[in-house]
Amino acid sequence: MKFLKTLTMSAAALAITAPAALAEWQPRKPVEFIIMAGTGGGADQIARLLQGLIQSKGMSPRPFIPINKPGGSGAEALSYMAGKEGDNHTLLVALNSFYTTPIIQEDLAIDITELAPIGRMAMDTFLLWVNSERDDITDLDSYVEKVKEADSAWRVGGTGSGQEDSILTAMMEKEMDYEVTYIPFPGGGTVAKNLVGNQVDSTVNNPAEQMEFWRAGNTKPIVQFNEEREPPYEDVPTAQELGVDIVYYMQRSIAGTKGMDPEAIEWYQNLFHELFQSEEWQNYCETDGLTCDEWLTGDDLAAFHESQMQRHRELIEEVGAESITNK
């Protein structure tokens, strides 16, 4: 009996919501939430947190389904987005490989500025870390001195050639005029662990990846690559303060497909704005060391992508694509 009741009620509900759906766009089927990286990384965590929030707060009539497309530093995800032109049920969780991958892989036919700008959820920062046992390194000058002494035998751990930290490492090599040996590991957490175990000499990690080791006194930050000192690292100078002109952020934003309906874009923009302001998201930003002060969307976000694209093109040109990828 109860089943019959729900059946008739749901039929009635359908009849009522059908005209309403015409008035305001809503997802008609599950939304594919494409992640440019593998399971377990920062982007994956964000996607799964957002999915959980959307579901537990009942913010969407249809669920969001995270799908990992990690191939080729995000190339797989980007070409998938390109193939979904005009689709209203596909979103991309973007990082900086959003800019670098189309530049490095020239045959990838996608213009990321054409993707629908939904919202910038956070900015992630980078710091330079060494093991706390290195008493001889206290500031940037002593660090540079030690690296030069090691004469390119200095081992820097990172997450892979062509990734954000490899670009930053190449920038440092150029600015400070030294050479290092860059060793790629799978994932920022593994990089951090290898610094603690002295398998590498220094790393460029996000705060979240080193936070616990730093709190336990295993590693220490030397310099940060932000415009201003960010909490909880008020004691750590920025590179600019020390006269080294390196500022580098990682953006975490949401993009829609090219040619997505304007009503759909608006609906997603509102949804993610609400998520951005939610207490859960802001808490997550705080514990994970992300900067989530400013909400960017629509034309502002498009302009931001445009300028970041330009900046990455210059950066890669400056340091040379071959210093990021090694054959």
Next chain:
Amino acid sequence: MSVRTAELLMALAMLLASIGLMADVYFGDLVVGWVPGRGPGSGMWPFWLSLGMALASVWTLWRWYTGVTPESRNNNPYIDPETVFMVGVTVAALFFLLLLSNYIGLYFSMILFLLFYVKGIGRHGWGVTIGVTLGVPIGIYLLFEAALNKYLPRGLPFFENIILYIDDFRYSIMY
């Protein structure tokens, strides 16, 4: 085709495939040698292992020629005619299962596949046939879509919409 011929052809095909892999790495702009101070280049692993595959294939060819392997002395048919039919039908059915899922979606192509296999090949009664052809897709829908939140391929919009109505009903009951 006898087992003897099959072993020869397979070893030749694998030899060619290995050489193809080596060529792909060699001409693919990858370093197949040792980079001083860095160790193996990115092409070293696939290139030399492919060379190993090629050598193993040559070894097999030699053993075939000298008649060391049991296969090289076996003149029975590689796949007997009866099996060719069974296996051929199965592989063809799988091929259409995958092909049709692009057009009519995985659910409908799965129903056709099960219908063909259970009724056409197994010659089971209609009761069993209908039970399996409807029970399996329903079970998969409940497990993968309802419980595990997956979205299986649904084909062209017409067929996608049919399943979407089922989705609507499901979401109206629970979500």
Next chain:
Amino acid sequence: MDTILSLLGAGLLQAFEPLNFAMIFLGCLAGLFIGAMPGLGSVNGVAILLPVTFLVPPTAAIIFLAALYYGAMYGGAVSSITLGIPGSSTAVATVFDGRPMAQSGRADQALMAAAIASFIGGTISVILFTGFAPPLAAFALKFGPQEEFALMLVAFATFIGLGGDDIPKTIFSILIGLVLAAVGFDIISGNPRLIFFDMVEFQRGIEFLVLAIGIYGIGEMIWTLEHTKGAVQMHKVQITLKRVWDNFKQIKEYLPTTAMGSVVGFFVGTLPAAGATPASLMSYGLAKSFSKDGDSFGKGNVAGVAAPEAGNNAASTGSMLPMLTLGIPGSPTTAILLGGMIIWGLRPGPLLFSESPDFVWGLIGSMYVANFVTVALNIALIPVFIRVLAMPFTILAPIIFVLCVVGVFATTDRMFDTWLMLLLGCMGYLMRKLNYPVAPAVLAIVLGPLTERSLRQSLISSQGDPMTFIERPISLVCILIAVALVSYPFVQKMIRKRKEPAEAAE
């Protein structure tokens, strides 16, 4: 020690709280079924059900997911034994002897052995975990790329004898697995490799699962079809209480290998980046090397089911250790659990044990309880699993084919991979008919990426000097073990040869 026991007591009490106990039960049950589906393993289960856990408190949530992880480890053995399809890479080694046992009508024995061995493996490792978490974490830190590579050598050394009697074909099989593993982006250089026909899909690489389901799912089914002409009747098993008791008593046959597999599995599991797959393979290889009748392995030796199952369950507990104490995952599944912990506001790392003792000990307590729940559930469900084998082949085969397709799609979200699965399955079938062994290729595709990466990382960090592997103590020990394992069969033969004439003379 007192503090550990009192903390553990509190943790056990916590595990028996109604909500937590319900979570353990549900998690084990869900894991068992997800693991038993071809294609779906613990990674999928944990990833997909992660958002559901935002509805309960963090401790209950991780208990649920950890229970699901164990359940899936047990469940993986079920599909390996009954269908011959490894549900995930951790269950590949279980197929080697589990499938022959099922085909000769001993599926219930195999399932029983798998359940009991898993229980022993899980329990031994959680005891080790309770006692030695901090020193083991310190040891894991010493594990750099050099040690990882040396460990991989040990893993390969344990495979000696896994292949067939045709040496060039076995070598070919290992090598093709290693080469297929190199397809896709090379993380060291950032270059695409072996992108066949310039298809963008190959950039992601060929996943283990696609090859395993192709070969063991599609290939095995076609193989069975050929050998039985479609009129198959699998051996029916009549379950009686006496038979269950007899199966249980068989335990003494595999207890030593199980104990060894548990310890090996746990240590391998605690090392970051290794995970349960090499652990299960290594315990299988060791069990075979040290067995009195090593030749019966692969033909339905019950110890060949018990060893890998003890190994993978022990390793799944072990891989929790680097996750909790170092914040780095020892396996893909713990990578997602780690993400979950961060979302719940817990910070895994060196301070977690002191800052969140309730959480940590609640989890450890739940591991003990989850092992009991899964073994009970598993043994109770054996009759249900056996029924699958009694189905007529023309009904079972199409259902398995459909599940293979859906399972692969659900894991990678690409129809491309289902086509690749069909292609690899057909190739595997044609090659297997010519006496090419398939197991080495499947194993190689799992270990290939780890081996190549750690080798190159080591050499980059030593400026290209290969002596680095011998200069570091842990890596040297591992290499010596590998050499010993490789030479063991030859030494054994030589000793036998010397003894024989001596005996004959007497």
